[in-house]
Amino acid sequence: MPRFVAVFTMTQADFAAFRALPAAEQAAINEAGLAAWADWRHRNAAAITSADVMVGKTTRVTRSGISAAHNPIAGFLMVEAPDVASAARLFEDHPHLTVFPGDGIDVMPVVSDPPEG
Numbered sequence: 001m002p003r004f005v006a007v008f009t010m011t012q013a014d015f016a017a018f019r020a021l022p023a024a025e026q027a028a029i030n031e032a033g034l035a036a037w038a039d040w041r042h043r044n045a046a047a048i049t050s051a052d053v054m055v056g057k058t059t060r061v062t063r064s065g066i067s068a069a070h071n072p073i074a075g076f077l078m079v080e081a082p083d084v085a086s087a088a089r090l091f092e093d094h095p096h097l098t099v100f101p102g103d104g105i106d107v108m109p110v111v112s113d114p115p116e117g
Contacts, residue, residue, distance in 0.1 A: 001080040003049060003110040004087040009072040014101040033099035044090050050078040074102060084109055 018026065041048060053075050060069035074096070081087035088107045096102035 004079050005108050007076045007106040008074040008096045008102055009104045010074040010102045018101045033095045036095035036099050047079045049080050052077050
């Protein structure tokens, strides 16, 4: 079955607004969001092929060297689905969009074969 990478995105402004909320409000959102995320994972377990990977601050390596950088990537997950439309539909009600301040989930086909080993 085809595999797809779902990349969770969040703007710096949305993240900053979330962090500006009172600690109790952030904690309530986190609690509700993590419970909803676990429920989403349970409902879609058959399609999920990897653990969720959430990421922190970016360090970019270029020909010019290494430096701090910004990008909208908050994390990623891999799923299997018959096609990209089916894969995308898995994420329509994802807590990254419905509870947390995420701004999008980019779904892309995997075009390489899995590593042999």
